[in-house]
Amino acid sequence: MFDIGFSELTLIFVIGLVVLGPERLPKAARTVGYWMGRARSTFNHLRGELEREALNQDMRERMEKQMREMGLDEDSIREARDNLLSEQDIARARRRPQTLEHDEHTQPDTPPHHDAPESEKKADE
Numbered sequence: 833m834f835d836i837g838f839s840e841l842t843l844i845f846v847i848g849l850v851v852l853g854p855e856r857l858p859k860a861a862r863t864v865g866y867w868m869g870r871a872r873s874t875f876n877h878l879r880g881e882l883e884r885e886a887l888n889q890d891m892r893e894r895m896e897k898q899m900r901e902m903g904l905d906e907d908s909i910r911e912a913r914d915n916l917l918s919e920q921d922i923a924r925a926r927r928r929p930q931t932l933e934h935d936e937h938t939q940p941d942t943p944p945h946h947d948a949p950e951s952e953k954k955a956d957e
Contacts, residue, residue, distance in 0.1 A: 836844075852860050899905070917925070 848857055848860065
């Protein structure tokens with residue numbers, strides 16, 4: 833962030849020692865370090881937010897470009913959404929095949945067996 837070499841850092845330390853004295857210098861150094869850390873953290877957070885926003889804007893522009901290439905616009909998407917089935921219609925359509933399967937299992941495939949007439953029973957004996 834700052835391009836400070838060892839000699840500049842030593843000069844700042846000596847000036848701080850002369851101005852603040854040996855009693856207050858450690859507390860001042862901690863305070864400066866704390867605020868530098870907070871400033872760095874805020875800067876990094878802000879940079880991350882700006883990068884995410886730039887990425888979102890780029891993705892939004894790409895999506896809009898692809899939608900234009902496909903001939904879609906917001907009105908056609910709204911119209912398609914309005915034409916979709918409701919949740920109740922979907923649930924009803926899902927129940928219908930189950931109802932048909934249930935009806936097929938309860939009704940036999942062959943016609944019901946009838947007993948032979950009495951005259952045929954006597955002839956067989």
